[in-house]
Amino acid sequence: QSALTQPRSVSGSPGQSVTISCTGTSSDVGGYNYVSWYQQHPGKAPKLMIYDVSKRPSGVPDRFSGSKSGNTASLTISGLQAEDEADYYCCSYAGSPWVFGGGTKLTVL
Amino acid sequence: QITLKESGPTLVKPTQTLTLTCTFSGFSLSTSGVGVGWIRQPPGKALEWLALIYWDDDKRYSPSLKSRLTITKDTSKNQVVLTMTNMDPVDTATYYCAQGSSSLDYWGQGTLVTVSS
Numbered sequence: 001q002s003a004l005t006q007p008r009s010v011s012g013s014p015g016q017s018v019t020i021s022c023t024g025t026s027s028d029v030g031g032y033n034y035v036s037w038y039q040q041h042p043g044k045a046p047k048l049m050i051y052d053v054s055k056r057p058s059g060v061p062d063r064f065s066g067s068k069s070g071n072t073a074s075l076t077i078s079g080l081q082a083e084d085e086a087d088y089y090c091c092s093y094a095g096s097p098w099v100f101g102g103g104t105k106l107t108v109l
Numbered sequence: 110q111i112t113l114k115e116s117g118p119t120l121v122k123p124t125q126t127l128t129l130t131c132t133f134s135g136f137s138l139s140t141s142g143v144g145v146g147w148i149r150q151p152p153g154k155a156l157e158w159l160a161l162i163y164w165d166d167d168k169r170y171s172p173s174l175k176s177r178l179t180i181t182k183d184t185s186k187n188q189v190v191l192t193m194t195n196m197d198p199v200d201t202a203t204y205y206c207a208q209g210s211s212s213l214d215y216w217g218q219g220t221l222v223t224v225s226s
Binding site for chain 1: 146148155156157158161169170171172205207209211212213214215216217218219
């Protein structure tokens with residue numbers, strides 16, 4: 001199972017919106033509605049931000065949203081804030097195992 | 110409040126077997142739909158999913174590591190154990206356990222395991 005493809009880095013200014021893509025195949029992202037997104041600050045454990053493509057856990061700001069089209073899932077962060085600067089990972093169910101993306105570093109300019 | 114904590118050796122020698130324990134609270138691994146998984150992250154690199162065990166003892170493994178991994182649970186002790194055989198320096202990573210099923214909802218703080226002679 002190959003890792004999902006994410007851009008290595010994205011950036012945006014405070015208040016702007018950014019979108020992080022996560023491209024897989026019909027065997028993972030395209031085949032199941034089990035895409036999740038995780039935020040990881042340096043030296044910290046990952047935190048669940050989006051699950052089942054577009055659902056937000058309690059406590060996650062509604063500035064974070066998820067979607068999927070075909071084999072590509074996306075995480076959009078609107079109204080960027082300084083504390084959003086972190087690494088973001090997508091993850092998809094893939095039939096038996098799960099597979100992560102390579103991670104995207106978000107820089108808030 | 111759901112918490113998970115990983116424990117085990119911080120240093121193992123090449124070819125040795127690694128045994129990690131995830132001790133959790135705030136949920137039961139006998140509840141339908143619940144799973145506990147292991148994920149690792151080499152220094153400066155991406156997350157890698159390793160294994161997951163469900164409430165009904167269904168076990169799932171990363172295809173690339175399946176021959177080296179064993180995941181078990183002790184429901185009475187609220188623990189999940191991961192063993193990885195034939196450790197190599199490339200297995201140096203922070204190892205996390207996490208609770209969930211279709212997603213990993215709660216994570217432990219992680220434990221850094223270094224493989225070196």
